[in-house]
Amino acid sequence: MSSQCPSDELLVEEAKQGSESAFTALRNLHRKAVRGCIRGRVYPKDVDDIEQDVWITAFAKLALYDRNRGPFIAWARNLAHWRIIEHYRNRKREGTTFEDFDRRGLSRHAEDSETSNLLVKAQTPADPDRVLAELELREHFLRVTFCSELPPHQLIVFGFAKLLEWTPREIVAELSDLSLGDLHNRLECEYLQIVRMRRRVVHDCFRPLRERMEPPLGQVIADSNTRRLYEDLLCLVAGKTILSNYYTRRVPEENVAQWCGDVKKRILPRLLEDLAKLKK
Template structure:
């Protein structure tokens, strides 16, 4: 469905009218941005009644900023609303943390009720991380070795000794089966493969030359008919194989970190300001 948002000029005119005291103009802006603001908050605290309340709080604070002349006209109004929403969310978590701390010394009532109404959520962070690893841009053999070393806790020397002759496809099957085994009570095998492992499985059928490029293809003497999955792990070794594997694991970490633009500072989703014309 094609959704129409306020054009920049229209938005600016409404903002000016609202600053001049036109309640109707503020009403139009409120209606235009209430849902996105609520969505911004829901992405930080979940879709709850609290998200609705916090969205209202955002508009109260944003209106105050306009009245106090704090709105910078080089930015879109939604940038202001998002920044306000971010502060509102941070205040919300600070308040929750204080309440938890206070209640642990007195009554546990509010915290208990919060825990009581919480629904079952899968441990989503690691599932998202798993998805990111498979599309992080590292090469298939690097992702596989990361899986064996980091996630399945194999030692690199153990892999070199026992799996150097294995094809990437058989290693893929082994990794996926080993990762899935402890999770089988929580999701179907089909979901696990289609949701998380599809990119890695798909690349196994691709011609090696497409995935590894001409240069590496020539260097390693691959035949043109070979698919990635048929390559043996040892093809990629050079120098100290165990050190190779450690380097590949580091590369997967670096690529994944870059893909998610990791800040390592809990910001609850700080966003960059959007200037007019962006």
């Protein structure tokens, strides 16, 4: 087997023959996408258990997977979808209503909870009204975030952390040598894999940030302090600059954490204001 990541098809075939290592590799390749499909649609404390159930089911039913009907990740996400439905049915039998779930979700952890609920508000998969509300909230979150005039490197890092659940360590380890243009494209593509939104809508939400990849950095950064900090980069095309160009601390993870905090501080008041209007 090549040292490169094997294709899904090869891993699936080996796993069907009983290779646990092949299935583990398959799970590692798609864990973020499956987890992203679950996260936000259930309580945070239930995510790990549901994800584990999905992979146990996937291993047990792997013989039923037919590559001619779609890629493995689509099949795995479908398993996650039905496991979430089963989870809610069980909760309903236990007397926990979806309205109770929403009230508890909206009242937890103050600001962080409010922001999270705007992005990933819990809902019943079978309820069209709730599905529509969730999609509208997701779209609003994306538009508020990526229409911001904050530096593009901060918005991109925030996107990986908030939308895809990457940790600062993962961001530094895997993304530091990539250009902002490549990172923007990757963020949008990977988000499309885990969100139930139309491609056209997501593409339009990312458009303001995409357009800021084309001019020189000096034309897309207005803040005077930021301009002084990255004076040597201002003449370069924004999308061609490398993420590591923006690190200013000895520990880059500290930069990443700070950028995410800066974006959150900027967009949170707007999101809370809009959420208050929605509650009325």
